[in-house]
Amino acid sequence: MVQDALSQSENPYQIAQQQFDIVAERLNLDPGIRQILRKPKRELTVNFPVRMDDGSVRSFTGYRVHHNVNRGPAKGGIRYHPDVTIDEVRALSMWMTWKCAVVNIPFGGAKGGVICDPKQMSQSELERLTRRYTTEISIFIGPESDIPAPDVNTNARTMAWIMDTYSMHKGYSVPAVVTGKPIAIGGSEGRAEATGRGCMYTVLESLRHLGMEVKQTATAVQGFGNVGSVSAFLLHQQGSRIVALSGSRGGIYNPKGLDPHKVMRYKEETGTVLGFPEAEVVTNEELLTLPCDILVPAALENQITARNADKVRAKIVAEGANGPTTPEADEILYQKGIFLIPDVLANAGGVTVSYFEWVQDLQNLFWDVDEINRRLERIMVRSFQEVLKTAEEQTVDMRTAAYTLAVKRVAEATTTRGLYP
Numbered sequence: 001m002v003q004d005a006l007s008q009s010e011n012p013y014q015i016a017q018q019q020f021d022i023v024a025e026r027l028n029l030d031p032g033i034r035q036i037l038r039k040p041k042r043e044l045t046v047n048f049p050v051r052m053d054d055g056s057v058r059s060f061t062g063y064r065v066h067h068n069v070n071r072g073p074a075k076g077g078i079r080y081h082p083d084v085t086i087d088e089v090r091a092l093s094m095w096m097t098w099k100c101a102v103v104n105i106p107f108g109g110a111k112g113g114v115i116c117d118p119k120q121m122s123q124s125e126l127e128r129l130t131r132r133y134t135t136e137i138s139i140f141i142g143p144e145s146d147i148p149a150p151d152v153n154t155n156a157r158t159m160a161w162i163m164d165t166y167s168m169h170k171g172y173s174v175p176a177v178v179t180g181k182p183i184a185i186g187g188s189e190g191r192a193e194a195t196g197r198g199c200m201y202t203v204l205e206s207l208r209h210l211g212m213e214v215k216q217t218a219t220a221v222q223g224f225g226n227v228g229s230v231s232a233f234l235l236h237q238q239g240s241r242i243v244a245l246s247g248s249r250g251g252i253y254n255p256k257g258l259d260p261h262k263v264m265r266y267k268e269e270t271g272t273v274l275g276f277p278e279a280e281v282v283t284n285e286e287l288l289t290l291p292c293d294i295l296v297p298a299a300l301e302n303q304i305t306a307r308n309a310d311k312v313r314a315k316i317v318a319e320g321a322n323g324p325t326t327p328e329a330d331e332i333l334y335q336k337g338i339f340l341i342p343d344v345l346a347n348a349g350g351v352t353v354s355y356f357e358w359v360q361d362l363q364n365l366f367w368d369v370d371e372i373n374r375r376l377e378r379i380m381v382r383s384f385q386e387v388l389k390t391a392e393e394q395t396v397d398m399r400t401a402a403y404t405l406a407v408k409r410v411a412e413a414t415t416t417r418g419l420y421p
Contacts, residue, residue, distance in 0.1 A: 010302045010326055012091035018327045020094070023403040026396075033411050037097075040067045040090055046136035050129045053122050060129060062114040064137040066146065067093035070413040073144055074110035075100060075351060077151025077180075078133075078158070080126075084113035088301070092151075095322055096351070099344040101406035103383045105355045110146050112137065118153045127161055134165040141166065143176035143362070149354050150180040152225075152300070156192070160185060176361035179354035188357035190372035191350075196230025196298075196320070197373065198349015201380040202341045203235065203294055203318050209388060210315065210339060212293065215239035218255070220292040220314070222246050222284055223299030224263070224273055227320040227347060231296050232260040240294060244287050247272055248299075251287045252279035288312060297324035304329045312338060319343035334397040342399035344406060345387055352379050 017038060024034045044064045049057050063086055066074045076096040089111045097109030114133055118126055140146050141162075150159055159178045163185060166177045175186030183189065190197070207214050217240045221228045224245045236242050241257040252258065252273050266276050274281060288295065288304060289311040297303045298320030304312060309329035317333065318341040319325060325333070325340065333340050353376055360366045367375075391401035 010305065011087055012301050012323050013087035013094075015302075015323060015326055016091040016094045019399070019403060020407065022327070023400060023407050026394075026400070026404065027407060027411070029407070029411060030415075033414055036414060037068065037407065037410060040065045040093055041069060042066045042140075043086070043090070044137060044140055045086065046133070048132045048136050050125065050132055052125055060114055060116055060133070062112065062133045062136065063089045064112040064140045064146070065089045065093040065110060066140070067109040067111075068097045068410060068414075069108035069145075070417055071101060071108055071410060072106035073108065074140075074146040075107035075149070075354065076110035076112065077149045078112035078114070078154050078162075079152035080114050080116050080118045080129075080154055080158075081152050082115060082117045084115045089113045091301075092322055095344060097410060098403060098406035099348045099351055101409040102344045102387065102402050103348045103352050103379055104409070105352060105379075107147075107351070107355065110140075110148075111151075112148060113151075126158070130158055130161040131165045134162045135169070138166060138169060141177060143174055143358070147176065147354070147358055148178050149350070156180055156182045156187065159187075176358055179357040181357070186357075186361045188353060188360055188372060189367065189369035190376070191353045191357055192226070193230040193234075194353035194372075194376060195227045195347050195350030196232075197234060198352060198376060198380045199227065199231045199296065199298075199318055199320050199341075199346050200234040200238070201349070201377055202346050202384050203231075203296075203316060204238065205381060205384040205388075206316050206318070206339055206341055212315070217241065217293035218243045218257075218291070219294040219296065220244035220253075220287055220290050221296045221298055221320075222251070222287050222303065222324075223297065223321060224260075224267065225298065227350075228296060228298030229260065229264055231298060231318075231320055235294065235296075236260050243292055244282060244290050245273055246282070246284050246287050246299075247274070250274050251282045251284060252276045253282045253287070253290060254279040255291075294318065296320045299324065302326060304333070306332065309333055310336070312336070315339060316341065318346045320347050322347065330397065330399055340398055341384075342402045345383060345398070345402050348383065349376055349380060352376055
């Protein structure tokens with residue numbers, strides 16, 4: 001790594017730019033190309049009213065950012081969260097560009113978000129917010145220009161509302177405008193678990209590389225949402241002992257192992273993992289430093305930082321979330337010999353199956369779940385091996401290797417297309 005390129009900032013956009021700068025320096029990128037790739041291509045901020053259930057009107061702010069579209073249409077999720085910022089969306093759009101390039105699918109990077117607290121809103125309010133937000137960003141999105149997907153606090157139902165709203169404006173159904181939809185309206189088999197499944201495939205490849213047996217490992221998962229729960233289920237199925245799981249309010253720990261399916265049923269009944277029997281309570285911060293072989297941070301950004309990276313005891317860190325590790329922490333983990341699978345690789349299963357869904361929608365021909373999973377495994381294993389080969393050849397960490405591959409691919413597309421006019 002290039003140590004002097006690192007700073008103490010935990011602003012996600014600055015982190016994304018630092019990560020890019022490290023690799024741009026290594027690649028000796030042309031200064032003009034560096035300027036193009038360092039910032040988003042276009043940004044949209046929208047302020048829009050929504051009628052609430054009590055009859056009042058509230059104004060919400062939302063964003064949609066395209067980082068780069070030189071390799072194909074923009075692709076990226078939409079999140080609803082009270083802490084959404086334009087810098088977070090910029091960072092996530094940049095990470096999406098690299099993620100699509102790492103697994104070599106023909107998309108560029110985008111991201112969207114609305115500043116709101118969906119846990120304090122009814123389904124009717126969320127539907128009205130989604131439909132109005134969709135109308136506001138309709139100048140950006142489309143099946144050939146920008147294809148949104150679910151992210152934090154959005155799901156298949158949210159995508160159905162977006163698809164329907166966009167289709168109403170067009171006057172005909174356009175299923176390919178979003179991915180992560182319900183299967184009834186053009187969604188893909190295997191999409192809901194794709195991110196966690198892709199994460200599992202990269203963990204298994206890491207274990208093979210390190211000469212470790214999955215049945216002799218202990219796994220801790222921070223963030224027991226879609227990605228974290230599927231990762232836990234699948235690693236448990238492979239024989240790994242799940243020792244810790246956490247939600248937004250905290251986590252549970254049992255060194256003898258937890259059954260993630262039982263924990264999920266408990267969470268569905270109570271709304272939290274806290275209080276699960278035969279497990280001690282841990283904070284989300286404590287979970288990151290528990291003794292384990294595999295750590296899956298699958299919550300939000302900036303979880304492993306310079307303050308706690310030296311306390312991480314896992315042998316493998318698989319980034320289920322986007323941006324959970326800061327550049328300073330990257331350096332510490334690398335020096336400790338911890339094998340980190342970067343987010344742009346570890347959680348790329350979601351966008352990969354989103355690509356499959358988009359292709360299926362465009363051709364009106366659908367594959368079964370076994371075909372989806374076979375295709376996903378091929379792409380994840382191939383991409384992991386390409387990144388690992390780069391890391392070994394250049395004696396760098398896996399994130400730098402992944403970025404090296406991705407930035408080279410995007411830079412090549414940018415150079416090949418040239419500048420207009």
